[in-house]
Amino acid sequence: MRLKTALICAALVGFSTVAACASPAVVASQDPSMAGDGRVDVSVERNGDRWTAEYVLDRDAPAWAFFRSALLRESRQPWRPAWWRVETPGVVLERIGDYDVLRSTDGGPVPRNVRIAMTPRPGDLEAEYDPALVFSDGTVALFSGQFDVIPLESAAAARALPRDLNGVDVPGGPASVTWRDRAGPVLFKGERAPQVTAVDAQTYVLFGDATTRRGEGITTVIDPGLPRWLGDELAGFTPRVMAYYAQRLGRAQGEAPTLMVSWTGPTRSLSSMGGSVLPGLISMNFEGEGVLAPDAQALARAHWFIGHEAAHFWLGSQGLKYQYAREAWITEGGADLMAVRALKAINPAYDDRAELQREVDDCITLAAGKPVASAGDRGDNRAYYACGAVWGLVIEAAERRAGGGDFFDVVADFQRRDNDDGVLSRDEWLGALTRLSRDPTLANDISTMLDQGVANPSAVIARLFQRTGVAFRLDNGRVILI
Structure with missing residues (x-):
């Protein structure tokens, strides 16, 4: 019999993204x-x-x-x-x-x-x-x-x-x-019972009297100690961003989700957000004095965090999944880019360029001389997010040149082509890039970064951007989005 690994998604520590993702098992009883x-x-x-x-x-x-x-x-x-x-x-x-x-x-x-x-x-x-x-x-x-x-x-x-x-x-x-x-x-799974027996349930089971609230297509279980502003944002913004994803990609599969949020406490000199997605469940944990009050940075990170986690209902949880853990860049980087695009659509004042620049900078740092595919073995899971988002910009630019679309159109095409088994493999992703761009060297360069590593990721990323039309400039060797 085969056991299947489960999906673990974004964790933000000190407002830095640091986790990886695996495909979910689906059998439950x-x-x-x-x-x-x-x-x-x-x-x-x-x-x-x-x-x-x-x-x-x-x-x-x-x-x-x-x-x-x-x-x-x-x-x-x-x-x-x-x-x-x-x-x-x-x-x-x-x-x-x-x-x-x-x-x-x-x-x-x-x-x-x-x-x-x-x-x-x-x-x-x-x-x-x-x-x-x-x-x-x-x-x-x-x-x-x-x-x-x-x-x-x-x-x-x-x-x-x-x-x-x-x-x-x-x-x-x-x-x-x-x-x-x-x-x-x-x-x-949203219901109270004196006792539950389950096989491969893929969820969190709650012990205690936490209050549940239902509304706007989502059930929330929020720690009573969580700063009130943050609880209000989670309960209010999550349905908005999920509605945007549904508008672009169709309704998420499965039942309406549950949002479960815990609060570790106001630890000094810390602003930490962590979380994961399971079929029908988004779990989040917050910690630190940095999220006690709704300052602009904390609010922006909270919105981005919600956007990333919600994206996994379409790319990484109940939607398309990757085949192997080393291919987490497909779902994690994709969810990062989906969150950025969604937040910009919902709030035109959102600084999407700054977020994407952080992805470029982190990818260059983490990919220097090291294969991205084995980043998880080194504990460098952030590489999956950053480099996956950078390569997402590349395939998005190829889509724009081919038909005028954006990254959501890329994901929608993956949904149509790969919905039979629900798996989006590396070969399928890179094949789509070649089909859109008609340039096989793009997939070759990404494969080299994945399997062998490159001494100068800036140069490779600059070439990828130049050939697909991602707007950038070089400043003393640094790739800067414009």
Whole structure:
């Protein structure tokens, strides 16, 4: 059986974009009868301050690797060994290769029943969903996919697992997870229930009494501690920008989305926005004194942030997805450019050139001498956003010359051509660029930046812009948009 990686999108730290994106799994069930049918069963429970995950494993194996084992962004350390404690004797949790692994201490099979005590806390992961969103009133939302495990023939076999499991067949499959809170119902996909059992749900499950509000095509769950101006902007601007995307690209697939927003607190000297998109859900987290008051910079970044996350309902979540994690530039850079174009359309005073210049500058810095495709391995996920947006400008300019359109017309064409499997591959993206421009050297130059790296990205980007008609000038070797 094949497990599929999930989509993790923008995270803004100190108003800098730093995350990557992976394609979402789509199979979900709320049918309790599916539990125990050749699957690992997990019961996740909150009882007061105690959180537990009770595993019932479906086979004998000396080790089990956690399918999602991303590192914490700031420290680049694994989070589970510090936040989870195995209570079952003879079982340990440790990092092996790129994965967190449950293994038996005697080399034999891990017991079929394993109990883990959890301590949910805020944590920003590299190119992955945060395991928990912690609200200021004690409400906690847990990401459903963090409990999936893979049986291994040995603990050492974890070292052979590739970092990117997109398209890789592994044994087992997604776990059947049951969620319950001794204090009352949980919130699952917009609905309250005393208990929920789901397989591959791809969502956050909310424990607590957070208030939900419905309106203008979106349900909001907003931390009561969030600065009021920011909550109002999120609730008001999100439907506006999504309406613009729907006008240009058609209605987003699936049900009306839920916006879930947590607040870490007014940390001094910090302005942090983080978030991700799942089918039917936008999750966001804010932190820092820099967002306490609605100054112009904070407002502009909040709008851009909302625009980027909302864009993934068409490019990266419920819409077109990339094939492999190394192709995150397709959806992340595309969402960046969609956000810029949407914000300019909604507010003509928006300084779109400044935002796009930042993309150009960051791409040049992060691509110098390094292949962009492997940026995620280095923790340089920002390269996917910046260089993807720069290449988005290139294909947009080719579209403009060919038919007078913009980047939304490019995405609309991708929708028409690639809607059968919902995947927009690198070959399809570069093929479209060649078809529009009739210049195969453009795709060749981008491929070189992706696979080999270039010593002077400024020169390569200048050539790409010159051949497609992106307006720029060179100032002491720096590419400056005009």
